[in-house]
Amino acid sequence: MTCIRHLLLVSLLAAPALATAEEWVTDKGLSHLCSGVGDESREQMKTAADASDARLVFTAGPERGYLNDVKLTLTSADKQRSTSWQAEGPICLLKLPQGNYTVDATYGDERRTAPLVIKSGKGGNTEPVIFNFKPS
Numbered sequence: 001m002t003c004i005r006h007l008l009l010v011s012l013l014a015a016p017a018l019a020t021a022e023e024w025v026t027d028k029g030l031s032h033l034c035s036g037v038g039d040e041s042r043e044q045m046k047t048a049a050d051a052s053d054a055r056l057v058f059t060a061g062p063e064r065g066y067l068n069d070v071k072l073t074l075t076s077a078d079k080q081r082s083t084s085w086q087a088e089g090p091i092c093l094l095k096l097p098q099g100n101y102t103v104d105a106t107y108g109d110e111r112r113t114a115p116l117v118i119k120s121g122k123g124g125n126t127e128p129v130i131f132n133f134k135p136s
Contacts, residue, residue: 024048024095027083030074031095034087037066045091052093053118055128056103059090061135066090070131073104074116091128105131 024031033048035041049055058067067090075082077100094116101116112131 025085026095027085028081029097030076030081030083032072032074032083032085032092034085034089034092036068036089037091041089045093048093051095053096054094054116056087056092056094056105057090057128057130058087058092058105058107059130059132060107061132063135064132065135067107067133069107070133071106075102075104077101103129107131107133108136110134 024033033052035045056072058070059065060067068087070087071084072087072092073082073084074094096118098118098120101118103114103116105112110133112133114129114131116129
């Protein structure tokens with residue numbers, strides 16, 4: 001009986017973390033989902049990748065170790081849509097309307113900028129946009 005209580009308690013405590021890990025965040029029609037690279041995160045991101053239009057990856061140094069806590073701003077070319085967030089993991093998936101965008105990524109005092117073109121249909125960008133920063 002005690003074992004069942006412990007399992008129930010663990011499942012109740014874990015449920016909120018699992019629920020938020022798979023949720024897209026949308027602001028002004030621009031959606032993102034950021035996560036880590038562990039086994040569980042990787043499986044969740046694989047599932048979500050089918051619904052995404054682009055992928056951002058954050059690394060550091062020549063070894064390209066993964067980075068967390070990169071500050072991001074995504075802006076449409078016409079400046080009508082813009083959103084900012086801090087990546088909770090080294091990989092972010094994006095769901096965006098068709099168009100041209102600029103991604104600004106900041107880690108520490110370094111800032112990187114990259115263009116992003118979203119074509120009609122899912123999977124407009126198959127190659128990830130990689131932001132490589134100096135190791136801290």
